[in-house]
Amino acid sequence: MFYIIPTLLLFKTSLSLCGKVAQLTSEAPLIVVSLVSPQYHRGTNHSENYMTRNQPHHQTEMAKEFCLEDYDAIGFDLDNTLAMYNLKNLMELEYNCLAEYLVEHKNYNKEALLKPFNEESTAFLQRGLIVDSKRGNLLKLDSTGRIMKVAHGLSFLTTEEIKKTYGDQLTWDVTNEFVKDYLSTWNGPLSEQMRSFLDYFDMPGSLIFARAVEYIDKQNNGRPLDSYNVFKDMVDGFFYMYSSEHFAENKGKFFPAIKQYPDKYYTKCSPHILEWLKALKNKNKILFLLTGSYVDYASHTAKTCLGEDWKQYFDFIGYFSKKPGFFTGVNRPFLRISNSKEKDEILHSELEPGQSFSQGNWDGLMEAIKKSLNKTNIKTLYLGDNFIQDLYTPSKYSHWDTVAVCAEQAAEGFHTKLDPDSSHLKSNLWDSYFYITSNQKKYPTLWTDILKKHCKICVPSISYLASEPINKTYSTFDHEDLGLNTDGFHPK
Numbered sequence: 001m002f003y004i005i006p007t008l009l010l011f012k013t014s015l016s017l018c019g020k021v022a023q024l025t026s027e028a029p030l031i032v033v034s035l036v037s038p039q040y041h042r043g044t045n046h047s048e049n050y051m052t053r054n055q056p057h058h059q060t061e062m063a064k065e066f067c068l069e070d071y072d073a074i075g076f077d078l079d080n081t082l083a084m085y086n087l088k089n090l091m092e093l094e095y096n097c098l099a100e101y102l103v104e105h106k107n108y109n110k111e112a113l114l115k116p117f118n119e120e121s122t123a124f125l126q127r128g129l130i131v132d133s134k135r136g137n138l139l140k141l142d143s144t145g146r147i148m149k150v151a152h153g154l155s156f157l158t159t160e161e162i163k164k165t166y167g168d169q170l171t172w173d174v175t176n177e178f179v180k181d182y183l184s185t186w187n188g189p190l191s192e193q194m195r196s197f198l199d200y201f202d203m204p205g206s207l208i209f210a211r212a213v214e215y216i217d218k219q220n221n222g223r224p225l226d227s228y229n230v231f232k233d234m235v236d237g238f239f240y241m242y243s244s245e246h247f248a249e250n251k252g253k254f255f256p257a258i259k260q261y262p263d264k265y266y267t268k269c270s271p272h273i274l275e276w277l278k279a280l281k282n283k284n285k286i287l288f289l290l291t292g293s294y295v296d297y298a299s300h301t302a303k304t305c306l307g308e309d310w311k312q313y314f315d316f317i318g319y320f321s322k323k324p325g326f327f328t329g330v331n332r333p334f335l336r337i338s339n340s341k342e343k344d345e346i347l348h349s350e351l352e353p354g355q356s357f358s359q360g361n362w363d364g365l366m367e368a369i370k371k372s373l374n375k376t377n378i379k380t381l382y383l384g385d386n387f388i389q390d391l392y393t394p395s396k397y398s399h400w401d402t403v404a405v406c407a408e409q410a411a412e413g414f415h416t417k418l419d420p421d422s423s424h425l426k427s428n429l430w431d432s433y434f435y436i437t438s439n440q441k442k443y444p445t446l447w448t449d450i451l452k453k454h455c456k457i458c459v460p461s462i463s464y465l466a467s468e469p470i471n472k473t474y475s476t477f478d479h480e481d482l483g484l485n486t487d488g489f490h491p492k
């Protein structure tokens with residue numbers, strides 16, 4: 001989940017590696033844009049962003065059909081991909097943990113933050129909202145980088161107000177860099193200015209951010225401040241919640257609750273999914289699990305959702321993979337696991353099927369898989385829910401094909417059957433996860449653009465894929481499409 005990597009906090013993580021904050025310790029991506037670089041000051045307009053954004057790398061660039069049977073190796077993310085949570089309960093827990101931290105440790109106002117997590121709360125939430133930390137704004141961008149929606153506190157700005165803040169082009173230098181390369185703001189100076197709440201482990205943070213800004217403005221006679229510290233305080237709170245020591249030591253509210261009430265927070269994996277994993281293995285495919293979670297939390301999650309014998313489904317299990325760094329760096333060491341702890345380095349040439357490791361890199365894993373299949377060229381697929389860590393980065397940097405698991409698809413009934421039970425993932429205030437309506441026209445969001453350029457297909461759940469034949473062919477997204485192409489959404 002968690003992409004908040006202010007430079008200062010990178011130092012913190014060296015002493016205590018976090019389970020659910022794996023991203024905080026990810027190594028710098030390939031490009032870190034300096035605040036003083038000419039490129040930064042020049043700025044770009046939205047069409048330039050769109051045209052200069054790096055194009056995808058796909059193993060089957062021209063293929064218009066996708067079939068699971070075509071792959072030699074199939075990898076899975078764990079949280080919210082294979083291991084499903086009760087998201088309403090999970091987000092409520094996260095909201096309460098973070099709000100209580102801010103009240104108890106940072107002196108935030110109790111009445112402003114400690115509110116019931118109800119329908120009104122979830123209506124304000126959407127995955128992928130971007131924080132403009134200094135101005136206290138939450139932003140939603142279209143695929144070209146235009147800032148189409150802005151909330152300051154809990155109030156939405158009019159288009160005229162957005163133009164006053166971000167200019168007539170509706171753009172901001174920092175998000176322009178982000179749109180050109182989604183890893184450019186991952187860490188370094190730009191990461192202190194903007195962050196995106198990319199998945200369900202930090203999504204409730206946007207409501208806390210908005211409520212805190214709203215309260216601060218009220219205390220300032222309704223006037224916005226020049227600069228807010230709310231986001232920095234929230235980052236400290238996320239560290240506290242997700243510190244990996246807290247899982248082992250039963251501290252920090254989040255992990256103790258997850259451990260104590262598994263039925264409240266996890267959803268057991270359906271038997272047909274487990275059968276499907278076995279069937280894939282029986283077709284001589286290498287199956288691997290690659291999770292950002294630290295070994296103890298990941299094992300707890302996998303055991304609870306997939307059963308005691310969960311390891312049998314995978315040939316390789318990679319913990320604490322520090323995505324996206326796993327996909328961008330080739331020299332990151334693989335570490336042996338013993339007694340649920342990281343130990344000494346293990347060479348990728350020593351990796352054998354049936355083995356677990358921590359950290360590592362995609363290139364070494366590929367070499368190990370090729371060796372076990374006795375093949376020099378293999379086709380690899382990865383399935384995940386995080387649009388940058390699981391979809392964009394492996395597609396762009398490791399040339400893997402990807403499948404998006406996106407619960408919003410069913411929550412909105414977007415080119416698939418509506419699932420009323422996931423209405424907490426739907427926000428009428430922020431419009432669709434997949435598009436933004438302006439002057440009665442629908443514009444694809446950044447996230448839809450990642451689907452089109454970096455994914456074969458998008459499904460609401462692994463359960464759906466597992467209920468279909470392994471040799472079924474699916475229509476794929478059109479990578480060249482500039483509009484709202486929906487060919488890759490399944491089931492229709």
Ligand SMILES: [Mg+2]
Pocket residue numbers: 001077078079080081384385386
């Ligand atoms: Mg995930």
